Amino acid sequence: MKKADVFEFYRRLAEANPHPETELESGNAYQLLVAVVLSAQATDAGVNTATRALFDRVKTPEQMVALGLDALKQHIRTIGLFNTKAKNVIALSEALVADHGSAVPDDRAALERLPGVGRKTANVVLNVAFGAETFAVDTHIFRVGNRTGLARGKTPLAVENALDKATPQPFRVHAHHWLILHGRYVCKARKPECWRCIVADLCAFKPKTPAPRTPPPATP
DNA sequence: ATCCCGAGGG
DNA sequence: CCCTCTGGAT
Incomplete structure (x- = not known):
C-alpha cells in the first residue's frame, strides 16, 4: 500500500x-497480563466472563498462588486450553513474586521469560500497560x-x-x-x-x- | 509440525 | 458439522 x-x-x-481500548477487562497490570495469557485462541468475551469472578478474588500474584492450581482451573474451565493456561498462570505468578517483587516487568526479555508469555503477549502488555509502540x-x-x-x-x-x-x-x-x-x-x-x-x-x-x-x- | 481445548457462529 | 477466536511450548 x-x-x-x-x-x-x-x-x-x-x-x-x-x-480505542482493549476489550479485555482488568483492574491492574497483573490482571491484564493474566487476561492476555488466557486470551490465546479464545474470545475476549469468553475470557471476561471467566475473569470477572476470578479477578474479584485475585488481584495480585500472591493471591493467585494462594488460590492454587485446581481452583484456578475451575474459574477458567470455560476457556479453551484451560489446563495449560492454568499451569502457566500459577507458574508465572510464582515467578513474579520470586524475581520481580510481584510487579509486571516493563521489558520484553523479562516478559518473554515468564511461562506462557511469548512475543505476541509481551507486545500486548508493553502496549496496553506501558504505552509502548508495539504491534x-x-x-x-x-x-x-x-x-x-x-x-x-x-x-x-x-x-x-x-x-x-x-x-x-x-x-x-x-x-x-x-x-x-x-x-x-x-x-x-x-x-x-x-x-x-x-x-x-x-x-x-x-x-x-x-x-x-x-x-x-x-x-x- | 503438532499439541493443548472450550464456546459461539454459520 | 466446520471454522474461528488478541498463542505458546515442545
Whole structure:
C-alpha cells in the first residue's frame, strides 16, 4: 500500500474510533497480563466472563498462588486450553513474586521469560500497560495486514516488522487496537463486511459477493 | 509440525 | 458439522 494510502487508512480508523481500548477487562497490570495469557485462541468475551469472578478474588500474584492450581482451573474451565493456561498462570505468578517483587516487568526479555508469555503477549502488555509502540500480531492483525495490503508477511513476526516500518506517527501507539477492532467487527475472517468498510477503497481485497439486499442496521 | 481445548457462529 | 477466536511450548 502506498504511503499516502496508509496514512489515510489509519486516519479514517482513528476518526471513527478516537480512543480505542482493549476489550479485555482488568483492574491492574497483573490482571491484564493474566487476561492476555488466557486470551490465546479464545474470545475476549469468553475470557471476561471467566475473569470477572476470578479477578474479584485475585488481584495480585500472591493471591493467585494462594488460590492454587485446581481452583484456578475451575474459574477458567470455560476457556479453551484451560489446563495449560492454568499451569502457566500459577507458574508465572510464582515467578513474579520470586524475581520481580510481584510487579509486571516493563521489558520484553523479562516478559518473554515468564511461562506462557511469548512475543505476541509481551507486545500486548508493553502496549496496553506501558504505552509502548508495539504491534502485537494476532490472528486478526495477521489477516487484516495481509488482506488489505497494509503490511504483508508469511509469519506474524514478518507482519509485525512490516507494520513497524509502514505505520507513521501519530498512529503508532493505537495502531494495534484499530487493526484488531477492524478485524473483529468488519474485516472478519469468514465474511468480511466490505460493503460497510470505511477503508474499502484503499484495500487490495475485492469481494466477489456483493452487499446483502437487506443489510443489518448500522451499529451505533 | 503438532499439541493443548472450550464456546459461539454459520 | 466446520471454522474461528488478541498463542505458546515442545
